[in-house]
Structure formats: C-alpha cells, structure tokens
Amino acid sequence: MKHLIDIKSLKNDEILEIIELAKYYEKNVPLGTQKKKQKGSVALLFFENSTRTRFSFEMASRKLGFDVFNFEAQKSSILKGEGFFDTLNNLNAIGCDIAVIRHSREGFIEELAQKNYSYGLSLINAGEGKSAHPTQALLDFYTLNKHLGTLEGKKIVIVGDIVHSRVAKSNIELLSRFGAQVVCCSPDYFEDWTLEHIKYEPNINIALKDADAVMGLRIQKERIENNVPYAQYIADYQINEKNMPDSAILMHPGPVNRDVEISSTLLDTKGEIIIEQPRNGVFVRMAVLDLIFEGVQR
Ligand code: NCD
Numbered sequence: 650m651k652h653l654i655d656i657k658s659l660k661n662d663e664i665l666e667i668i669e670l671a672k673y674y675e676k677n678v679p680l681g682t683q684k685k686k687q688k689g690s691v692a693l694l695f696f697e698n699s700t701r702t703r704f705s706f707e708m709a710s711r712k713l714g715f716d717v718f719n720f721e722a723q724k725s726s727i728l729k730g731e732g733f734f735d736t737l738n739n740l741n742a743i744g745c746d747i748a749v750i751r752h753s754r755e756g757f758i759e760e761l762a763q764k765n766y767s768y769g770l771s772l773i774n775a776g777e778g779k780s781a782h783p784t785q786a787l788l789d790f791y792t793l794n795k796h797l798g799t800l801e802g803k804k805i806v807i808v809g810d811i812v813h814s815r816v817a818k819s820n821i822e823l824l825s826r827f828g829a830q831v832v833c834c835s836p837d838y839f840e841d842w843t844l845e846h847i848k849y850e851p852n853i854n855i856a857l858k859d860a861d862a863v864m865g866l867r868i869q870k871e872r873i874e875n876n877v878p879y880a881q882y883i884a885d886y887q888i889n890e891k892n893m894p895d896s897a898i899l900m901h902p903g904p905v906n907r908d909v910e911i912s913s914t915l916l917d918t919k920g921e922i923i924i925e926q927p928r929n930g931v932f933v934r935m936a937v938l939d940l941i942f943e944g945v946q947r
Pocket residue numbers: 701702776782785815816866867902903904
C-alpha cells in the first residue's frame with residue numbers, strides 16, 4: 650500500500666489484512682520491531698478541526714516508534730504563499746515518510762497523490778470534505794466485527810446528516826461490501842440519492858426496528874448553508890431511549906452533540922461502544938501506518 654485515499658482503492662483482502670494486523674496490535678505491544686527497521690517519520694497536517702482522529706494517529710505513530718510532527722498551518726510557510734504540494738515535497742526532503750492529511754476539499758488528496766515527490770511520500774486521508782474518511786470506516790468495521798462477528802446480513806442503520814457526512818460515505822461503501830444491509834434514516838434535506846447499496850427509511854421507529862447496530866451522525870454545521878430546523882430534527886430523528894432497540898449496539902464517530910443526535914440519557918446508559926471506537930482507532934491506524942511504512946523506500 651503506497652497511499653490510503655479512500656475505501657474504493659482498497660481490495661477486500663487488503664481491508665482484512667488491516668483488520669488482522671489491528672487485532673494483533675490490540676493484544677501485543679510492538680516488540681521494537683519498527684525501531685529495528687529504519688525509523689519512520691509521520692507528519693500530521695490537519696486543516697479542519699479534530700480531536701479523536703489526530704490524537705489517535707499520533708498515539709498509533711508513537712506506539713510504532715515513529716517520530717511525529719504536528720503541522721500548524723497558521724505558523725507555516727503556507728501563510729507566505731507556498732503551495733501545499735511544495736510544502737509536502739519539502740517536508741519529504743527533510744525526512745518525513747508519511748503525511749496524514751485532513752482537508753475540506755474533495756479530491757484534494759487524490760490530486761496530491763498523483764504528483765511526484767522527490768523522495769517518495771505516502772499520503773493517508775484523515776477525512777476529506779464530505780466525501781471520504783477511510784480510517785474511520787475501517788475502525789467502525791473493526792468495532793462492528795468485534796461485537797457482531799461477520800456482517801453478512803446484519804442490519805446497520807445510519808441516522809442523521811448523510812449527505813454532508815464523509816463517515817457515512819466511507820462506511821456505506823465498506824460495510825455493504827462485507828454483506829451488511831445498510832439502512833439510512835434522515836429527513837429529506839439530509840438524504841443523498843446518489844448513494845448506492847443502501848435502503849432509505851425516513852421513519853426512525855421503522856428504521857431502527859430489528860437493527861443490529863445504530864450509528865448516529867453529527868449535523869455537519871460547518872458544511873451547511875441553510876438553517877437546520879433543529880427542534881423538528883430532534884423531535885423526529887434523535888436516537889433516544891424510546892426508539893433504540895435493546896439488542897442493538899450504539900455507535901457514533903464523535904464528536905457527539907448531546908441531546909441533538911443522541912439523548913444524554915441514552916448516551917450515558919448505552920454509550921460504551923462510542924468510547925471504544927476511538928480506542929479501536931489506535932490499533933487500526935497502527936495497522937495502516939505499519940502496512941504503508943513497509944512500502945516506504947527512500
Ligand atoms: C468525524 C469527521 O471528522 O468526519 N469525526 C471523526 O473523525 N471522528 C465526524 C464529525 O465530525 O461529525
């Protein structure tokens with residue numbers, strides 16, 4: 650694996666290899682194996698806000714023995730007019746092997762991956778606009794596997810702002826490829842009719858019936874121009890103790906806006922897997938970094 654741009658670019662056996670390696674890292678501390686190899690350097694370049702994704706990439710890199718550099722756009726030469734490709738090329742020249750990038754523009758990381766870096770540089774998409782967030786989908790797949798076993802025939806309901814959510818897009822692609830029945834539930838202003846492999850059910854009570862997993866999504870305010878009718882949204886689409894099936898697991902990529910997409914009561918009584926997700930994210934990101942670093946040649 651040279652880059653990780655989106656789920657589309659991964660074959661099923663590569664996804665399973667990531668999951669297997671993540672399972673290994675959940676149980677075993679890396680025995681200095683990475684340190685014996687040439688030591689890797691990872692640069693974290695986040696142009697949008699992040700807590701879980703940035704910290705877990707940093708934690709994963711440190712556990713593998715890599716050096717980590719946090720890029721601060723506001724203090725960088727980008728403010729002096731330097732283009733981002735030139736910045737990356739220079740970071741690579743200085744010794745950085747892997748760039749983990751979060752950006753608001755769709756297609757940006759793929760464009761960067763097409764360019765030639767003087768020393769070779771691998772790119773990992775840590776969330777791009779509303780199109781793709783591959784490592785989040787991989788960690789959600791890992792979490793679902795842990796709790797539900799195989800996803801063949803399992804009903805996974807994604808509730809909320811589907812159209813602006815990169816998490817929904819990457820999850821739909823990945824989970825449906827492994828046999829899950831993905832149902833999306835949202836008001837019409839959050840629907841995305843261009844998506845394949847899903848069923849839409851606008852009524853939350855019908856959608857959540859017999860679900861094996863329920864995934865809430867935050868309303869992506871930063872990508873929405875029109876006003877969202879919050880009170881109506883909460884009345885019709887909040888996941889709460891009344892509509893959540895007992896037997897289903899509750900997930901959310903975070904950050905949760907309490908009492909909007911999920912009620913505080915439900916979060917405090919059934920939210921344990923939402924806290925497990927970022928923990929699993931460390932192991933999955935260790936696996937991704939490890940597999941990509943294997944291919945790094947200077
Ligand atoms: C998500 C994101 O950034 O797309 N967060 C995350 O990475 N855990 C979801 C969100 O911001 O709502």
